[in-house]
Amino acid sequence: MTRLFTEFPKRIADITTQLTTQGIPLTAPLTPAAPPDPDDPWGSKHPAPPVDRTTLAWYTAVQMLADHHHTAIERQILAADTLLRELGVRGLAQLHSDLHHGAPIDYRFTRCPYCGGLGEDPTLPDCREVGCPPQYEFADHPHICPVCEGADYQPEWFAKKRVTERDRWLATSLGNRPGRTSWYRRMSQRFRKRR
Structure with a gap:
């Protein structure tokens, strides 16, 4: 299991080097807010936040899109940016379902694209980042994967x-x-x- 956790930074480093060699910035720029539309009162008046392209979630999204569409990674950059801006890390589960024509994904049989079937959050966040109750702060407990929600991948x-x-x-x-x-x-x- 330790080998899998060391594999994730290598994957991110590979994508990061690809982006830097092609001159693509590692942070998606802020998109300006759209002008107010009187016909759309629910439209957003705030600029979209920047996206960090060096995270495992962004890497997972761009890799899933590139594999599904059989294209190079640079063609899916804007789609991965949009997904993480709008839905965050949990949007990877929605993307995975959408790529399978909207079918629900049973992560007991299908390997999670984010954690690789571990069931734990591969970024190994601490309790403050996740928001665990104070009594769990000193206990050694795993944080479940936000995509597969800790599903136990054991297809056999x-x-x-x-x-x-x-x-x-x-x-x-x-x-x-x-x-x-x-x-x-x-x-x-x-x-x-x-x-």
Whole structure:
């Protein structure tokens, strides 16, 4: 696990060197506030905050977008900036879902793009940054990942558990409804013939 935590700074360093060699600033500039629109009373009148492009969250967002669209990282810079400006780190979960056509992501089976399946916040924040209660400040406790919310990535264990539950449900449904047993058998035979 220590190896994974040392891997994150290396990833950030790789992206940082790519940005600096191409002359792209490491901090997204402040975008000016839009002029007030009388037709849009809910429009923002404040400038958008700058985005630090040397964070793991920004790196994760730009890498996910570049991998999904099969483009270079520099083509996805503005999209990653916008995502972190509007939604923050928790927006990575929304981005991950959007890239899968809006399907919900089960992080027990899919590796979290931010923490890599650890379930802990990979930036290792202290209790003051996270806002833990004072009684936890001296206890050695992990802070859960803000994207997968501490999901325990164990696809082998959860898959076996899910298959066992499905078999149990199927057995009880077949046992309680003897008239439908033949229908289930006919359907399973049809599916087997198609293979």
